[in-house]
Amino acid sequence: MGETPPSWINSEFLEKAVKFDRKNPDIEIISFDIKRAAAAGDHYGSEMYRATVKTKENGKNDEISLIVKCNHQEGEMSKIIEESDIFRREAKTFTDIHVPVSKLLEKAFPDGYQPLAAKCIYTQELPTAIVLDDLKKQGFKLASVTHGLDLKHCLLVMRKIAQYHACSVVLRHQDPSRFKTFEENSMKNGSAGMSGFFTNIMKSVRNEVESWDDGENYLDALKTLEIKTLDRWINAVLREDDGYNVLIHGDLWMNNMMFRYSDKQDVQEVRFVDFQLSYITSPAIDLQYFMNSSASPEVLANDYQVLIDEYYNTLCDTFKRLGHEELQPSRDVLNAELEKKKVFGVLGGLTVRTVALVDRNHVPDMEKVMKNTDFIHLSEKYKEAVRKLMPLYYKWGWLNF
Incomplete structure (x- = not known):
């Protein structure tokens, strides 16, 4: 990720964004400061910068904090x-x-x-950019975990994603044309770089x-997965x-969500970030991806059904x-979807956790990984x-494919 922001993230760009959000053409940008917003290893699909902007509106000075996402x-x-x-x-996910x-x-x-999620205040196509309210200034932060999220964090996520899924079904029922952008999978054609990334991890x-x-006990399954992993x-x-x-989030892992805590550090709220892989498909994709990539192994082993129950009950309540x-599915339908997508759960557990549990002293150089010139370093936590x-996947029969 670049330390220096693109030159086009300047006073003119920020003024355009703030004016659009406030619906006030007379806002002035007095000054601004831009710094990198994410640590190495936190996000790979974009560059993110935090813009601290001092404004003048109707004779009053103010300071706001914005997140600018770009390629x-x-x-x-x-x-x-x-x-x-x-x-x-x-x-489109944010605006439509x-x-x-x-x-x-x-x-x-x-x-x-x-x-x-965070409020989106502005988007532009060229150069591509999305400007968001800064969740950090609202008290949200990434979860601090050793081996994965605990049950309380996971339950919050399951409730939130259930609400989102239900709302997407209702909206699509009311206005199918709104979802045209999301009918095609952005990853459907793959790429040599992404293929190298997945193959590298599986090796x-x-x-x-x-x-x-x-x-x-596991090598035959791993050798099978290693062949055309991306496919x-x-x-x-x-x-x-x-x-x-439903409309899935598509990349629902622990670094794509921020949490707010009480003074006693009890988790209270969650917000999702990074909707780049939004797509209409089975809700089981989000569920298997999240639980296997981000829940602690203990939560996955002991509370898998608890999490599914929480999701389904919230889904039905929202409908x-x-x-x-x-419009709600039967529990049998959901269970069948989860069973069909179990291989996706295994892939999520084995691949995304390499990044979720990365050793900060060995953050992968994604350019080299995608060119297959460097191996993913597996942290001790991973x-x-x-x-x-x-052993859990073996016991559940998830390695039989």
């Missing part, structure tokens, strides 16, 4: 993002989906409405498992038009509050997690 300025990731058009997709979703959630939960995992005394990922995500479909109980996950 990487160069390299393989920049090409992949440009080719997949995921910035336009994310901008989140605004009506917020109205539905306010209607459904009049006494306890909590936003889904590293296989090498680690080979050193285990019981490694032979398996893409095929797992693809929509079945006769199945139960009821919105007056559309006829190795401990996978040592618990593989």
Whole structure:
């Protein structure tokens, strides 16, 4: 990620964004300061900068904090993002989906409405940019975890994503044309770079498992997954038009959500970030991806059904509050979707956790990884997690494919 922001993130750009948001052409930008907003290893799909902006409006001075998201300025990731058009997709998610979703959630939960994500105040196509309210200034932060999220964090996420899924179904029922952008999977054609990333990880995992005394129990499955890993990922995500479909977040892992805590550090609220992979498909994609990539192995082993129950109960409650109980799936349908997407859960558990549990002293150079000139470093935390996950997947029969 670039330390120096692009030259176009300047006073003129920020003034345009703030004027658009405030609907006031007379706002002036007095000064601004821009710094990198995310640490290395926190986000890979964009560059993010925090802009502290001093403004003058109606004779009063104010200071606001904004997050500016843009594409990487160069390299393989920049090409992949440009080719997949995921910035336009994310901008559409904010402008065309989140605004009506917020109205539905306010209607459904009049006494306890909590936003889904940060407010988007401005988007532009060239150069691609999305400007958001700064969640950090509202008291939100990434969860500090050792091996994954605990049950309280996970339950918050399951409730929030259930509300989002339900609202997306209702909106699509009311206005299908609104979702045209999200009918095509942005990853459907893959890329040599992304293929290298997935293959690299699976080779590293296989090498680690080979050193285990019981490694032979898992090697056949890992060797199978290693062949065309990206193709398996893409095929797992693809929509079945006769199945139960929602608008998924698409990249629901622990670094794409921020939490707010009480003074006693009890987790209270969650907001989602990074909607670049929004797509209409099975809700089980978000669920398997999140639980396997981000829940601690202990939560996954002991509370898998608790999390699914929380999701389903919240989903049904949201449909009821919105007056559309006829749109909710049966529990059998949801269970069948989860079963069909179990291979996606395994892929999420093995691949995304390498980044979720990254060693800050060995943050991967994604350019080299995608060119297959460097291996993913497996942190000790990751190795401990996978040592618990593989026997679990074996026990559940998730390695039989």
